[in-house]
Every structure is written in C-alpha cells, then in structure tokens.
Amino acid sequence: MEVRLRAFRTVMAGAVAVSVAMTAVAGCGGAVETATPHTGRLRVGLVYDIGGRGDKSYNDAAAAGVDEAKRNLTGLRVREVAAAPGEPAVRKLERVRALAEAGYNPIIAVGYSYAPALARIAPKFPRTRFAIVDEPTVSGPNITNLLFAEEQGSFLMGAVAAMKSRTGDVGLVGGNRSPLVRKFEVGYVQGVKHVNPRARIRIAYLTSPRDLSGFDRPDKARKAARRMYRAGADVVYQVAGASGAGVFQAADMAGAWAIGVDYDQAKSADPAVRHVILTSMIKRIDVAVYDYLAGVVDHTVTSGRVVYDLKLGGVDYTLTGGHITDIQPRLEELKQEIIHGRVKVSPG
Known part of the structure; x- marks a missing residue:
C-alpha cells in the first residue's frame, strides 16, 4: 500500500x-x-x-x-x-x-x-x-x-461530555444509523468511558441507514433529545446535520448542554441557542x-x-464560548495521546 x-x-x-x-x-x-x-x-x-x-x-x-x-x-x-x-x-x-x-x-x-x-x-x-x-x-x-477520522474527534467530544456532566448521564442523537454516523457513536462512547467508566450513555437514531431524512428533521431531533434530558442526561452530542438545531432547542428548554458537529456551531447556530453549545467536533x-x-x-x-485525522488537523474541537477552557489542558493531553498512539480509538 x-x-x-x-x-x-x-x-x-x-x-x-x-x-x-x-x-x-x-x-x-x-x-x-x-x-x-x-x-x-x-x-x-x-x-x-x-x-x-x-x-x-x-x-x-x-x-x-x-x-x-x-x-x-x-x-x-x-x-x-x-x-x-x-x-x-x-x-x-x-x-x-x-x-x-x-x-x-x-x-x-x-x-x-x-x-x-x-x-x-x-x-x-x-x-x-x-x-x-x-x-x-x-x-x-x-x-x-x-x-x-470522525471517531478520533468524537472521542474528544465524549471526554468533554463526561468531564462536564454533573449527572454522569449523557447522550447522542444521530441523523441515521449509517456506518458513517456509527463512527461518531463508537468514538464518543470510547471517550465517555475513558473518563467515566460508570457513565450512562443514551443513543437515539432518527432514521434507518438508507433514510437520509433524519438529517433534515429538527422536530424529530428535538423530541429525541428532550426524552434524554428528561431522563437525566445533561449533555447531548448531535450528529444529525440540519436536524441538530432541534437538539440545541431541547438543550435550551432543559437548561442543559449540547455538543455540535462538523462546524463551529457556537458561531453558526441560531443565536438564541448558541449559549448551550459546549463545543463542536469540527471536520475540516x-x-x-x-x-x-x-x-x-x-x-x-x-x-x-x-x-x-487529529494528527493532520482534519478533526478537532472548538473553544467558542469559553465553556471548556477549564478542561482544555486535559483535552490536549488526550489529543496528543491519540496522535502518538498511547490511546487507541477504534473506528468501529
């Protein structure tokens, strides 16, 4: 090769x-x-x-x-x-x-x-x-x-969720159950468990693998996230494209946190909900x-x-809003451990 x-x-x-x-x-x-x-x-x-x-x-x-x-x-x-x-x-x-x-x-x-x-x-x-x-x-x-390497960036999102959660209960809302979105889930779960092995992780997919409508259904995402927040989750990672707007709305209603994806969504999301976005996993x-x-x-x-991948800067996390500056040193340590192979992140 x-x-x-x-x-x-x-x-x-x-x-x-x-x-x-x-x-x-x-x-x-x-x-x-x-x-x-x-x-x-x-x-x-x-x-x-x-x-x-x-x-x-x-x-x-x-x-x-x-x-x-x-x-x-x-x-x-x-x-x-x-x-x-x-x-x-x-x-x-x-x-x-x-x-x-x-x-x-x-x-x-x-x-x-x-x-x-x-x-x-x-x-x-x-x-x-x-x-x-x-x-x-x-x-x-x-x-x-x-x-x-979505699984590497999502590992860091899982670590953020675990470190910022006060309930030890976090979630993920995916647009559909495709192999690509599963890579986000797999990395996220590994990151959460790396920080808090006893954490509860709630997973919801909006549609089946071949149904792409889950990436354009913010109403459906809002309902899925609200169920998680009501059940005890206080951080939810959205991997659902335009549907993620619904997750942010649910977080705002619950007085809880959400994590964005692909873009720095604390800059791009509706200004009314930007304050609930802890960080975003950016894909360049x-x-x-x-x-x-x-x-x-x-x-x-x-x-x-x-x-x-992380080494090439292709995936990373954002600091907009200043919500995770307190844990940034630990995130940087984890990032370097992944880059140098001391922490192994499986893609699935």
Missing part, C-alpha cells in the same frame, strides 16, 4: 486557520494515479447532500471550502445543486450525470449517498475528475475519496475541498483515499 504526503496548505473559512497535509492512500497492489491535468478555466460542479448550503453544519463546511477556493484560486466557476428530502436515488445519478455532460470538471459530491452515482457515472467520463466526501468504497482512477471539510481544488489547479491531484 503506497502512501503519499502532499504539501501543506492553509485555509481560513470562518474559523481559526489550520494547516493540513493530505495523505493519499491507494488500494493495496496499485499505485496512486493522477487524472489528466486540467487546462483553461475551471468549472466546478458541487452536489450537496440534504439541507444544501445553509444547513449551518455539514454542507456549509463544504461550501466554505469552495468559497475560499473562489477567493484564492484563479478562474473558478462553481455550479451548486442540492439533494431534496425524500428524493429517489436516481435523482442523484441524474444530477451528477448532468454536470458531467455539461462539462463541469471536477465534480465534488458531498456525502456518502452519492457513492452509487459516482460508481455509475465516473467510468463513463474518464477525463472528468470526481471527489466524494465521507465515502471510502467507491473507487476509480478519476475518483478521490475525502475521508476523516472546508480544508479537504479547498485542498482538492488546489490540487486540480496545480495538477497534483491524485485518486484514492485522502484521510484527515
């Missing part, structure tokens, strides 16, 4: 500037292949998951990366389209095909739900580059997989998207897996 490190790039996208290296991993037995270099003006196709730009979480993180690229990379034109709640899978395929046929290159798919579409469309457009966020299984010489999707586009521009983009 070949591993190739790319150059550091710095991105500012509404948060603290973070320098991140990309690690591209090719499948065992095959080298990393570079797609045909692009010449001329870059026409970028960006397909969002449910919620699209404005979800104040997952999709907005990708949008921030594109916005930064438009400010810093010459000659970018971007076409953005989003998935609709409850749409059939064929709509995603049609969306990706339409962009490829219109000459957009590269095309970036935000979310694992686009994997079947890329698997079908990418081989038919071998000179078009594709990238997909959070999906490792779809592959090809013109596909780059932008991946994250903005950095991944920006770095991918920069690689296309300078002809260094590669196919295969690109993994962003």
